Amino acid sequence: AVRRAGFAGIRAQAGETEASTATAASHINPGIRKEEPKVVDSVVASELDKPLVAYCRCWRSEKFPLCDGAHAKFNKETGDNVGPLLVKK
Amino acid sequence: AVRRAGFAGIRAQAGETEASTATAASHINPGIRKEEPKVVDSVVASELDKPLVAYCRCWRSEKFPLCDGAHAKFNKETGDNVGPLLVKK
Ligand code: FES
Ligand code: FES
Numbered sequence: 001a002v003r004r005a006g007f008a009g010i011r012a013q014a015g016e017t018e019a020s021t022a023t024a025a026s027h028i029n030p031g032i033r034k035e036e037p038k039v040v041d042s043v044v045a046s047e048l049d050k051p052l053v054a055y056c057r058c059w060r061s062e063k064f065p066l067c068d069g070a071h072a073k074f075n076k077e078t079g080d081n082v083g084p085l086l087v088k089k
Numbered sequence: 090a091v092r093r094a095g096f097a098g099i100r101a102q103a104g105e106t107e108a109s110t111a112t113a114a115s116h117i118n119p120g121i122r123k124e125e126p127k128v129v130d131s132v133v134a135s136e137l138d139k140p141l142v143a144y145c146r147c148w149r150s151e152k153f154p155l156c157d158g159a160h161a162k163f164n165k166e167t168g169d170n171v172g173p174l175l176v177k178k
Contacts, residue, residue, distance in 0.1 A: 045134025
């Protein structure tokens with residue numbers, strides 16, 4: 001069984017105050033392209049500008065689908081360990 | 090201000106029973122390679138087996154870093170809209 005009391009306490013410690021709506025808290029994606037039913041992106045590797053490009057998997061990047069380093073803040077605040085996918089030509 | 094009461098109610102509706110620990114609920118990544126401080130993967134596109142490969146961004150795939158379609162169940166259960174990154178050669 002889920003222990004609701006402890007659950008709520010730990011969530012509060014993790015700093016949920018940035019959640020602007022109740023629903024957002026259970027989402028991985030708090031706000032990117034919410035008008036789309038499923039956010040899918042494509043990269044054609046042969047057309048990349050650079051030999052290595054980092055793609056976001058934390059859904060917190062302001063340059064999504066690219067990684068802008070926002071995973072570091074997210075991991076620090078939540079104790080999570082998410083990071084990008086590196087695509088090399 | 091965050092409305093804690095509504096927040097807890099909506100989380101319960103969203104089916105948090107699959108969360109095995111309190112901490113996991115605030116994480117994007119519930120269980121993949123938690124021994125690593127940051128989960129980063131690399132793909133060398135020129136070495137892909139197939140012309141198009143889908144990479145997971147929902148952290149629910151049993152074939153992570155590949156997408157196995159688990160985002161569909163996650164989206165259905167939570168109302169989220171996450172999906173994979175498609176890498177093409
Ligand atoms: S900013 Fe999201 S993984 Fe880096
Ligand atoms: S299984 Fe995670 S994005 Fe498809």
